[in-house]
Amino acid sequence: MSQQGSGGNVIAALCNIFFPGLGQLVQGRIxxxxxxxILVFGGYALWFLVVPAVIGAVFHLxxxxxxxxxRSGG
Structure with a gap:
């Protein structure tokens, strides 16, 4: 897509704040x-066990x- 720190990467990072994985999808990394x-929503779904929720938060970040x-490989 673009160089590190470019506008495209900033938009992708902002997308991830609201929906984990959406930024990677915008970059074409399915x-x-x-x-x-899966990791973030799975961790958040098991919030009552505490540890999976912490793991979900780490993967969200x-x-x-x-x-x-x-950085694109091309």
Whole structure:
């Protein structure tokens, strides 16, 4: 997509704030988007067990940072 820190990566990171994995989907990384969405929503769904919710929050933050720092391989 774009260089690290570019406008596209900023938009992707903002998308991840509201819906985990959406930023990766915007960047065209379907597998990463699915993995982040499943891990985050799975962790948040088990909030009452505390540990999965913390893990979900960590993956949510990781998804945001991953989208912001992404560099295309081309």
């Amino acid at each position: 597998l990463a988007a699915l993995v982040f969405a 990781w998804a945001i940072i991953d989208a912001a720092r992404y």
